[in-house]
Amino acid sequence: MKILMIASLYRPYVRGGAEVVFQMIVDELKKNHDVIVVSTYPWRGFHSLIPQLSQEEGVRVYRFFPLNIFSFITILRRPFFLRAFWHVFDAFNIHSYYAIRSLLKKERPDVVMTHNLKGIGLTIPRAIARMRIPHIHTVHDIGLVYPSGIVLYGEESTRANRCLACVSGAITRRLFGSPRVVIFASRFLKDFYARHSFFSQSRSVVIQNPIYQIPAPARERSRIANEGPTMFAFVGQLEPHKGIKFLLRSWQNWKCADVRLHIAGAGSDEAAVRQATARDSRITYTGYSQDVPSFLAKSSFVIVPSLCYENAPMIIFESGAMGIPVVVADIGGMAEYIEEGVNGFLFLPGDEQSLIDALERAATARGRYAELSLAATLFAAPHTCERYCASLFREADL
Numbered sequence: 001m002k003i004l005m006i007a008s009l010y011r012p013y014v015r016g017g018a019e020v021v022f023q024m025i026v027d028e029l030k031k032n033h034d035v036i037v038v039s040t041y042p043w044r045g046f047h048s049l050i051p052q053l054s055q056e057e058g059v060r061v062y063r064f065f066p067l068n069i070f071s072f073i074t075i076l077r078r079p080f081f082l083r084a085f086w087h088v089f090d091a092f093n094i095h096s097y098y099a100i101r102s103l104l105k106k107e108r109p110d111v112v113m114t115h116n117l118k119g120i121g122l123t124i125p126r127a128i129a130r131m132r133i134p135h136i137h138t139v140h141d142i143g144l145v146y147p148s149g150i151v152l153y154g155e156e157s158t159r160a161n162r163c164l165a166c167v168s169g170a171i172t173r174r175l176f177g178s179p180r181v182v183i184f185a186s187r188f189l190k191d192f193y194a195r196h197s198f199f200s201q202s203r204s205v206v207i208q209n210p211i212y213q214i215p216a217p218a219r220e221r222s223r224i225a226n227e228g229p230t231m232f233a234f235v236g237q238l239e240p241h242k243g244i245k246f247l248l249r250s251w252q253n254w255k256c257a258d259v260r261l262h263i264a265g266a267g268s269d270e271a272a273v274r275q276a277t278a279r280d281s282r283i284t285y286t287g288y289s290q291d292v293p294s295f296l297a298k299s300s301f302v303i304v305p306s307l308c309y310e311n312a313p314m315i316i317f318e319s320g321a322m323g324i325p326v327v328v329a330d331i332g333g334m335a336e337y338i339e340e341g342v343n344g345f346l347f348l349p350g351d352e353q354s355l356i357d358a359l360e361r362a363a364t365a366r367g368r369y370a371e372l373s374l375a376a377t378l379f380a381a382p383h384t385c386e387r388y389c390a391s392l393f394r395e396a397d398l
Contacts, residue, residue: 001398002034004109006100008119010039010061013073016237017314018140021209022115025392028210028385030059036107037061038100040120042071051099062103067095072119087147091171096121104131111136111398114179118143125176135179136396137202139189141311144172145196150241150308153331153349169196178202181396185209185312186333192309205395208337210385211317230259230363232327233299235292235315238267243305243329243350245269248276250305250352250359251283259363262299264289296322300369301362304328307350312337320380323373327358341365343375 007022009015014023029035037056041048041063051062065071068089075083104112104127111134117124128135143149145165155161178201184190190206193199238244244263251261259282263273266288277283289295292315296302302319309332316337319326328334329349338344347358365372392398 001111002036002107002109003029004036004038004104004107004112005029005114006038006112006117006120006124007115008040008072008117010037010063011056013039013041017209017312018116020314021138021140024210024212024385025113025389026059028389035059036109038103038120039063040066040072042073049095049099051103064099066090066093066099066119066121068093075119090118091122091175093121093123097123097127100124101127101131104128104133109133111396113392114138116140116143118147118149122172122175125179128179129177134396134398136181136183136392137176137179138183139193139311140185142189142192142309144176144193144198145169152241152307153309156309165196169198173198181205181392183207183392183395186336188309188333188336189311203395205391207388207391207395208383209312209314209317210388211321211380211383230301230366231299232259232261232359232362233296233302234261234263234265234305235289235295235302236265236304236313238263238265238269238273240269241306241308242267243307245272246307246350246352247303247305247355248272248283250355252276252280253352254356254359256360256363257282259359260284261303262286262295264292264295292318293322296324299324300366301344302326303359304334305349305355306331306334308332310334317380317383320376323377325362325372325376327355327362329355337379339375343372343379 005026009019011023026035026037037059043065048065049067051064054061069086070078112128113136115138141149145168147168151161178199182199182202182204184206185208187206190204234247236242261283263285273285277285296319302315302324304313304315304326306329311333316326326344328338328344328346330346331349335346338346340346345358345362348354
């Protein structure tokens with residue numbers, strides 16, 4: 001089967017879990033199918049407006065620069081007012097529409113699978129629909145309603161957010177229409193889009209994201225991570241919406257001595273992390289880590305203190321694959337995967353005392369750490385990429 005897969009970012013341009021999931025699916029499908037990837041790259045002259053074909057790790061890849069005021073790859077470094085204009089161009093990107101339509105006519109795929117389209121053009125679903133090709137779309141965040149993809153806990157009902165959701169949602173809902181199948185990694189995200197009247201004619205399905213299967217030695221190392229001080233870890237973007245400052249405040253108010261917090265990541269809050277390590281000897285910061293499994297293998301628990309509505313952060317599943325229980329904010333889709341006291345612990349988002357209580361429950365559970373670790377492993381084990389792709393084809397009747 002010939003499968004055309006479209007996403008705004010594709011390796012080496014990786015920003016988060018959505019790109020990791022997309023990469024895993026490409027690698028799995030290329031084993032038995034003719035897979036073609038369409039994605040973006042930065043401005044390289046006028047020739048970059050035309051999709052350029054290359055061979056990348058056994059996959060044919062078309063890349064082009066969707067006509068806009070700057071590349072999606074650099075959006076986080078741009079001021080707010082420029083990003084606002086960028087989002088308007090992205091939503092009505094006629095250049096992307098015709099670029100993708102020409103590729104569809106050229107390649108004639110049996111099915112098109114799209115992931116994050118923000119940054120490559122929200123007109124693409126209409127181009128696919130006009131060609132009458134089966135379309136499977138995977139939703140990774142709330143970005144079709146809130147352009148930034150970020151809404152903080154407690155700010156859902158502000159006037160600005162309500163107006164933004166109304167205007168942006170109405171535009172993208174009309175542009176997207178209803179693909180044959182829409183995939184969500186959490187019930188939260190499926191219900192969120194249903195409330196905003198998206199995908200009314202689509203088959204909407206919840207399929208948990210695939211998980212890299214961590215080698216057994218790494219899992220074994222995680223299972224004995226309860227020796228010595230209880231080791232907690234944070235891995236991710238050091239940004240306000242990820243709750244790193246909230247975590248640091250809560251940690252410093254937790255007076256337990258026999259615990260340690262290891263932080264790996266990069267972002268705008270890096271200075272705050274470095275200041276916290278200078279004040280509290282229980283905290284260490286290693287900077288950005290490219291080898292997440294090795295970093296996690298030294299930890300007893302992973303903390304996910306997000307203050308925003310997330311879908312299904314990859315770190316939860318990566319930790320589970322290594323047998324590491326998690327301490328997770330009960331917000332968005334994250335809590336759907338955690339059973340309190342079984343494979344992790346839950347706390348109220350942004351509530352310092354609730355987080356401290358959850359950390360206490362985790363630290364005092366050392367006597368049954370092997371049980372917690374096994375539950376985390378059993379939760380993650382069935383979610384292979386092979387099974388994920390089989391579910392995709394089954395739900396789409398392909």
